[in-house]
Structures are given as structure tokens and as C-alpha cells.
Amino acid sequence: MRQRDTWLVLVVLAIGLLALPFMTDALLGRGWVRILDFTLLYIMLALGLNIVVGYAGLLDLGYIAFFAVGAYCYALLGSPQLGLHFPFWVILPLSALLACLFGVLLGAPTLRLRGDYLAIVTLGFGEIIRIFLNNLNSPINITNGPQGIGMIDPIHLGSFSLGSTHELFGLTLPPVHLHYYLFLFFTLLVIFVSLRLEGSRIGRAWMAIREDEIAAKAMGINTRNIKLLAFAMGATFGGLAGGLFAGFQGFVSPESFGLAESITVLCMVVLGGMGNISGVLLGCLLLVVLPEVLRHGSGPAQQLLFGRSFVDPESLRMLLFGLALIVVMLWRPAGLWPSRQHRSELTAKDNLTKSSRDDRT
Amino acid sequence: MMTSAKPHAPLLELSDIGKSFGGLSALSDISLHIRRGEIYGLIGPNGAGKTTLFNILTGLYRADGGRFTFDNTEYGGHCKSHTLARAGIARTFQNIRLFSNMTALENVMVGRHLRTRSGIWGALTRNAATRAEERETLQRARELLSYVGINRPHQTLAKNLSYGEQRRLEIARALATDPKLIALDEPVAGMNSTETDSLKKLLRDIRAGGTTVLIIEHDVKLILSLCDRVAVLDQGKKIAEDTPDQIKCNSAVISAYFGIEPAAYEQNSTKLPTARLPDQANHDHP
Numbered sequence: 001m002r003q004r005d006t007w008l009v010l011v012v013l014a015i016g017l018l019a020l021p022f023m024t025d026a027l028l029g030r031g032w033v034r035i036l037d038f039t040l041l042y043i044m045l046a047l048g049l050n051i052v053v054g055y056a057g058l059l060d061l062g063y064i065a066f067f068a069v070g071a072y073c074y075a076l077l078g079s080p081q082l083g084l085h086f087p088f089w090v091i092l093p094l095s096a097l098l099a100c101l102f103g104v105l106l107g108a109p110t111l112r113l114r115g116d117y118l119a120i121v122t123l124g125f126g127e128i129i130r131i132f133l134n135n136l137n138s139p140i141n142i143t144n145g146p147q148g149i150g151m152i153d154p155i156h157l158g159s160f161s162l163g164s165t166h167e168l169f170g171l172t173l174p175p176v177h178l179h180y181y182l183f184l185f186f187t188l189l190v191i192f193v194s195l196r197l198e199g200s201r202i203g204r205a206w207m208a209i210r211e212d213e214i215a216a217k218a219m220g221i222n223t224r225n226i227k228l229l230a231f232a233m234g235a236t237f238g239g240l241a242g243g244l245f246a247g248f249q250g251f252v253s254p255e256s257f258g259l260a261e262s263i264t265v266l267c268m269v270v271l272g273g274m275g276n277i278s279g280v281l282l283g284c285l286l287l288v289v290l291p292e293v294l295r296h297g298s299g300p301a302q303q304l305l306f307g308r309s310f311v312d313p314e315s316l317r318m319l320l321f322g323l324a325l326i327v328v329m330l331w332r333p334a335g336l337w338p339s340r341q342h343r344s345e346l347t348a349k350d351n352l353t354k355s356s357r358d359d360r361t
Numbered sequence: 362m363m364t365s366a367k368p369h370a371p372l373l374e375l376s377d378i379g380k381s382f383g384g385l386s387a388l389s390d391i392s393l394h395i396r397r398g399e400i401y402g403l404i405g406p407n408g409a410g411k412t413t414l415f416n417i418l419t420g421l422y423r424a425d426g427g428r429f430t431f432d433n434t435e436y437g438g439h440c441k442s443h444t445l446a447r448a449g450i451a452r453t454f455q456n457i458r459l460f461s462n463m464t465a466l467e468n469v470m471v472g473r474h475l476r477t478r479s480g481i482w483g484a485l486t487r488n489a490a491t492r493a494e495e496r497e498t499l500q501r502a503r504e505l506l507s508y509v510g511i512n513r514p515h516q517t518l519a520k521n522l523s524y525g526e527q528r529r530l531e532i533a534r535a536l537a538t539d540p541k542l543i544a545l546d547e548p549v550a551g552m553n554s555t556e557t558d559s560l561k562k563l564l565r566d567i568r569a570g571g572t573t574v575l576i577i578e579h580d581v582k583l584i585l586s587l588c589d590r591v592a593v594l595d596q597g598k599k600i601a602e603d604t605p606d607q608i609k610c611n612s613a614v615i616s617a618y619f620g621i622e623p624a625a626y627e628q629n630s631t632k633l634p635t636a637r638l639p640d641q642a643n644h645d646h647p
Binding site: 050078193196197199200202203204207208211212214215216217218219220221222223231337 | 379407419420421441442443446447451452454458460461463467470471472473474475476479480481483484485487491494495498533534573
């Protein structure tokens with residue numbers, strides 16, 4: 001019975017996810033499908049950061065750098081900038097791999113740092129990457145500096161281009177819809193990898209380091225390798241999302257990868273519930289969708305209530321954003337949907353029967 | 362590190378281990394040996410360097426000088442923690458260091474980390490080898506939890522266990538690494554006499570199971586009734602190493618603990634009091 005229920009939920013969920021862009025398109029307009037696409041990108045990013053911050057407990061404030069590395073790798077290998085036009089299936093793994101390499105590069109010198117100190121170094125790393133991207137236009141023009149790289153090849157799966165509208169099975173699929181399905185595939189992949197890692201020997205070692213690094217060492221965990229692995233895995237997800245972003249957007253510039261973006265992704269992880277995949281998903285959904293709702297809704301709402309607009313929707317967005325964070329941190333410090341351990345305590349079937357038997361004797 | 366074939370060598374042999382923090386000499390020229398299957402006590406007043414010695418043995422501190430031989434392998438003053446854990450030294454901590462937001466079961470499963478090998482690929486594919494390994498890890502963790510006497514749901518978070526259970530969980534976690542030597546840092550601190558007695562039984566069981574036990578404790582009664590041999594540290598030096606009966610009458614030990622001449626002490630009493638000595642928190646922890 002339980003098994004059948006699970007399947008039912010999964011089937012409904014799958015149909016819902018597949019139909020989502022069409023429903024959104026019909027109800028809210030095409031702009032919202034684009035927001036959905038970005039939500040999926042943010043989910044990939046946040047799940048990557050969740051490995052570093054949520055599982056291994058290493059506070060990383062420069063995470064967006066890996067997103068930038070992935071995006072620029074994609075942009076350089078698939079645009080007129082360097083005259084290179086590699087196929088999608090070559091560039092995307094390369095983007096992820098390069099980001100992974102940068103993850104190890106950042107991880108190696110910071111192994112002895114924790115908490116505030118680690119946060120400062122990672123913050124610096126994020127800025128270094130952005131500043132490099134900003135300035136690598138001379139003496140040799142690699143990144144095209146602050147102008148960014150444009151005319152990036154649209155994503156091609158074989159001869160199927162995601163950059164143009166297709167007619168499939170009687171349905172009209174514009175590029176945003178096509179990208180939605182591609183991103184959905186990669187998001188599910190990232191969720192799958194996260195889930196598998198969470199319950200594994202490696203996942204336990206990450207959490208052990210988060211809980212008490214010295215005890216983890218004494219238990220024989222090679223903390224150096226395990227921490228590097230966390231950085232590398234997190235960065236890989238970031239690079240993957242970056243590559244997809246570049247292909248989707250067709251344009252990358254350094255200003256997309258500032259500190260504010262790092263903080264936003266970190267907020268998604270913290271607000272939703274560090275170390276819990278469902279929590280992170282919730283965090284992403286809230287922090288991408290709510291600001292958009294505000295952006296579109298606050299102007300008309302003010303007009304309706306006061307007859308004119310008092311506060312610029314953009315500033316209102318930041319105000320409410322900050323307020324929401326403070327409220328959540330005050331009342332739900334572990335996040336909106338805290339990690340499974342807090343719940344598993346209540347549903348421990350494992351030894352309940354045994355222990356109640358013990359109590360009686 | 363080099364391997365020398367000494368068939369009947371002691372399990373652990375320390376020679377001239379020294380450690381100082383800045384100008385403060387925490388340990389100087391400590392030499393001692395622990396035989397296989399022994400329960401070996403390490404006592405001394407607060408700040409004598411007992412925990413520092415533990416930290417060197419488990420690779421958390423780098424010794425300034427000296428070396429030690431464990432299980433026929435020689436280690437220099439410094440060796441990585443995980444290498445020593447793999448060689449078979451496990452420990453507990455004076456101020457309990459559990460993975461507090463993980464369940465009791467997971468804590469012990471982490472202890473299996475170094476005896477298992479599945480990596481990223483195994484985790485992603487969850488292949489037959491990984492599944493078998495996970496089953497075995499789970500099975501062993503459950504066994505160890507009931508072995509040390511934790512009869513709560515195994516999904517209880519470590520931080521929600523009682524104090525005595527937390528101490529036992531630390532022991533279970535250490536045992537999960539299949540140690541040859543288990544080093545316990547004040548395992549009965551803060552326990553009542555019933556809890557102490559049952560822990561004593563557990564330690565005897567562990568020894569009977571073939572694991573050598575090294576124990577730091579301020580509970581003199583426990584040390585004297587449990588240990589085969591005892592070393593006494595005072596101000597970073599070993600002042601005595603003998604059987605408990607001999608230690609009781611050792612004049613250097615008596616003066617280290619009470620700060621009086623043995624002659625004066627003997628006028629008042631003929632043996633060490635069996636009550637607990639005061640055990641304030643040590644501050645020589647990492």
C-alpha cells in the first residue's frame with residue numbers, strides 16, 4: 001500500500017513537472033517560464049553549495065565563482081570570442097570539470113580554516129575570479145572584459161537546437177520550454193547525486209567533519225581528502241549550472257557573478273534548511289519566485305491601495321527579502337524545512353519495539 | 362615509519378616523547394610500554410600531561426621529540442591521525458566529542474569509515490559491493506550499540522542521549538574502528554557509582570575481547586581495581602610505573618598528589634584514600 005502511494009505521488013509529480021511550463025505559459029505568460037528555468041538553475045547551484053555548507057559545514061561565500069568558471073568555460077568554447085564552436089556534450093562536461101578543478105584549487109589552501117576565516121578566504125576567491133574575468137581583456141583579449149561574451153551558441157543536442165521553436169507531438173515548444181526540460185533533466189540528476197551521496201559513507205564522513213572535525217580525524221577520516229571532495233563536488237554542480245546558464249542566456253558578463261549572487265544562493269540553502277535537499281528546493285523556490293511576484297505585483301498593488309506608487313518595487317523586494325530572512329532566522333533557525341534527523345527522531349521505528357520490550361523486563 | 366620484526370614486543374612502546382607549548386614543557390622524555398591485552402592506567406594530577414600524551418598518540422599533536430612503536434611499526438613524533446587510527450589506535454575524549462546532530466547509529470557507522478572503502482562511484486551506483494558494505498556497517502553498528510548497552514532507539518540524536526549513554530556511545534564509536542588499543546580519556550568522569558560499575562564491566566569485556574585498554578582516570582578506586590599496571594605522570598614527567606598495589610605505596614606518587622613528605626603522610630594513614638580525588642576539568646585539550 002505504502003509502495004503504491006509512493007508511486008502514485010511520483011507519477012503525479014512527473015506529470016505536473018512536465019506540464020508545468022505549459023500551464024505557466026497559459027496562466028502567467030512566457031516570462032514566467034523563463035523564471036522557472038532560472039529556478040532550476042538556482043536549484044542546481046544551491047544543491048552544490050549544500051554539499052559544501054550543509055553537509056561538510058564549510059562556509060563558502062565565494063561559491064558563485066564556480067558558476068562563473070562554468071559559464072565562461074562554456075562561453076569561450078562555444079562562441080565567436082575565440083572562434084571555437086565545440087558541441088554541447090563536449091563543452092558541458094568540460095565546464096563542470098574545470099569548475100571541479102577550481103574547487104580543489106580553492107579547497108587546498110583553505111583546509112586548515114573553519115568558520116569565519118574560511119568565509120573570508122572564499123569571499124576573496126569569489127572576488128578574484130570576478131576581477132580576473134573583468135580584466136582578462138588585455139594584453140590578450142580572452143574574456144572580453146566588462147563587455148562580456150555574447151553570441152554564445154545555443155544549446156544543440158545533436159542537430160536539435162534548443163534555440164528555436166519546434167513542433168513536437170502537436171505541441172509548440174518555444175526555446176524557454178525546451179530549456180526547461182533540459183534543465184529539469186540536469187536538476188533531477190543533481191538531486192539524485194545529492195540523495196545518493198547523503199546516505200553514503202562519504203556523506204556520513206562529511207557530516208562527521210561538520211559536527212566535530214577533531215573527532216572525525218580521530219575516527220580515522222582523512223579530513224583533507226574528504227573536505228577536498230566536498231569542495232570538488234559542490235564546484236562541479238556549480239560549473240554544470242554555469243555551463244547551462246551560458247548556453248541558455250547566450251551572453252555572460254562578470255557582473256552576473258558578484259558577491260550578491262553568492263549570498264543569494266547561500267540564503268536559499270540556509271533559509272530552506274541546511275543539509276536537507278527538500279529544504280534547499282523550498283528555499284530556491286521561495287527566493288526565486290517570491291521576488292518576482294513582488295516585482296510584478298507590488299506596483300499595481302500600491303496603485304490600487306494608495307492611488308500611486310510609493311516604493312520602487314525593486315527596493316521593496318530587497319526590504320522584504322531582508323525581513324523574511326530575519327524572521328526565519330529568529331523563529332526557525334534551522335531553516336524552514338530542517339534536515340531529516342530532527343524528524344527521524346519522532347518516527348524511529350527501528351528500535352522502538354525492541355526498546356519498549358527492554359523497558360518491560 | 363619502518364617495520365621491525367619483534368615477535369614478543371609490547372603493543373605500544375614510547376621512547377623519550379617530549380612536547381612543549383611555547384616555553385611550557387607539557388611532556389618530557391616519556392618512556393613507557395603497554396603489553397598486549399593489558400588494562401593500563403595513566404594517572405596524575407590535573408595538568409600533568411595525560412591528555413597531551415593521548416593527543417600525540419592519536420596524531421592530533423606533533424611531538425617535539427621521541428618516537429613510539431605501535432604493533433611493531435615505528436612512528437616518528439608526528440603521524441597523521443588517520444594513519445594511526447588505521448594502525449589500530451582509537452580514542453574517546455575527556456569532554457565528550459560526539460557528532461551531536463547525527464543519530465547514535467550514524468555515530469558508530471562513522472567509526473566504520475576507515476574499515477570500509479566505497480567511494481563516490483559506489484555511492485552513486487549503489488552497486489552490489491557498496492550495498493553489502495553498507496549492510497555490514499549497519500549490522501556492526503547495531504551490534505556495538507547493544508554491546509555497550511545503549512537501549513534507546515538507535516535513531517536518537519547523539520545530543521539527546523543521557524550523559525552516561527554519550528560516554529558509552531563514544532566507546533562504541535571507537536570500537537567500530539576495530540582498534541588494537543582503545544584509549545579512554547576519563548570515561549567515568551561525572552558518573553555515579555552504579556554507572557561506574559557497569560562501565561568497569563564493559564571495559565573488562567572489551568579487554569576480554571582482545572583489545573588493549575589505555576585509560577586516563579581520576580577515580581583512583583577504579584584505576585586500582587581495574588588496571589594491570591599504572592603509570593603516574595606529574596608535571597610532564599613519568600614519576601612511577603608499576604602495578605596498582607605498588608603505586609599505592611610509592612612515595613613519589615604520594616608526594617605528587619598530596620604535596621607532603623611520605624613520612625608525614627604515613628603518620629596519618631597507611632594507604633592512599635580510596636575516595637575519588639577531585640577531578641576538575643583539565644585545560645590541556647586541543
